[in-house]
Amino acid sequence: MTRIVITGATGAIGTALALHYAAPGKHLTLHGRRESVLDDVANQCRERGAEVTVSGIDLTDDAALTPWLEALCEPSPPDLVIVNAGMNINIGEHGEGEAWDEASRLLAINLRVPMAMGNVLGKRMRAAGRGQLVFMSSLAAYHGLALTPSYSASKAGVKAYAEGLRGWLGPSGVGVTVVMPGYVSSKMCHEMPGPKPFLWQPERAAKRIAAGAARNSARVSFPFPLDFGCWWLAVLPASISQWLLAKLDYSPPAANVDNAERPEERRHD
Numbered sequence: 001m002t003r004i005v006i007t008g009a010t011g012a013i014g015t016a017l018a019l020h021y022a023a024p025g026k027h028l029t030l031h032g033r034r035e036s037v038l039d040d041v042a043n044q045c046r047e048r049g050a051e052v053t054v055s056g057i058d059l060t061d062d063a064a065l066t067p068w069l070e071a072l073c074e075p076s077p078p079d080l081v082i083v084n085a086g087m088n089i090n091i092g093e094h095g096e097g098e099a100w101d102e103a104s105r106l107l108a109i110n111l112r113v114p115m116a117m118g119n120v121l122g123k124r125m126r127a128a129g130r131g132q133l134v135f136m137s138s139l140a141a142y143h144g145l146a147l148t149p150s151y152s153a154s155k156a157g158v159k160a161y162a163e164g165l166r167g168w169l170g171p172s173g174v175g176v177t178v179v180m181p182g183y184v185s186s187k188m189c190h191e192m193p194g195p196k197p198f199l200w201q202p203e204r205a206a207k208r209i210a211a212g213a214a215r216n217s218a219r220v221s222f223p224f225p226l227d228f229g230c231w232w233l234a235v236l237p238a239s240i241s242q243w244l245l246a247k248l249d250y251s252p253p254a255a256n257v258d259n260a261e262r263p264e265e266r267r268h269d
């Protein structure tokens with residue numbers, strides 16, 4: 001039985017990944033916060049022949065996360081863990097800036113949780129001499145985007161962390177893959193401001209991610225034109241990259257004291 005763990009399984013990419021892997025001979029552990037959505041995804045996976053366990057623990061709480069991960073490693077670590085849960089925020093309609101409480105929550109789920117998971121699972125997989133970890137970064141990791149500075153920072157952090165982990169764990173037979181998607185149709189994606197060129201559907205993204213994980217690719221980045229463009233943003237002098245991003249409409253509106261709204265005054269869902 002192949003054992004696969006996916007966080008963020010209630011989201012667009014996570015659901016597509018779960019359905020991609022769902023088949024006889026697979027045991028899926030699906031994590032998500034929205035119980036009814038998670039149950040629905042789990043049932044669809046069961047209909048495809050997979051065994052499914054669901055979890056809704058608070059990933060950002062170490063006291064809940066660590067024992068959950070340890071339990072997942074009994075009697076041996078899972079074959080594949082896809083660390084996919086994440087969120088995005090932006091500087092607001094008028095460029096007023098990110099609210100710090102939102103930025104803190106983002107850092108917790110986008111960066112601290114992947115590192116906490118890598119910390120526990122990396123050691124367990126290393127001791128077992130097998131396993132595959134997949135971390136969800138973003139093309140935003142190549143160069144910080146003005147509209148989403150915290151998101152860019154979190155995804156750059158995940159990319160660097162996972163690359164380091166790959167170097168540490170590779171000699172012990174453990175694979176680590178960094179995924180850097182461009183725009184993939186999802187709630188998070190459509191809530192983001194700015195243009196969304198070369199938009200992919202989640203099913204296509206899931207197929208590409210699964211193929212990369214199966215090959216233990218160091219990096220799975222797509223779609224090609226956007227990947228190539230963003231890669232250059234990391235390579236070029238930063239001033240040129242900033243100029244290019246502004247030309248491509250990724251720049252914020254200039255401050256306007258009349259319509260500026262303080263981030264703390266913004267309503268939260």
Ligand SMILES: NC(=O)c1ccc[n+]([C@@H]2O[C@H](COP(=O)([O-])OP(=O)(O)OC[C@H]3O[C@@H](n4cnc5c(N)ncnc54)[C@H](OP(=O)(O)O)[C@@H]3O)[C@@H](O)[C@H]2O)c1
Pocket residue numbers: 007008009010011012013014032033034059060084085086087109136137138139180181182183184185186187188189
């Ligand atoms: N879509 C894109 O264009 C794109 C591009 C690059 C990278 N990515 C990355 O791909 C991953 C999946 O995103 P998506 O596009 O599928 O977005 P999505 O549909 O909005 O799904 C996000 C998932 O993350 C979960 N999540 C968010 N905050 C959480 C928290 N604090 N604790 C536990 N779970 C939490 C959500 O759970 P709930 O459903 O319970 O809220 C949901 O399952 C993310 O890491 C994202 O950064 C996406």
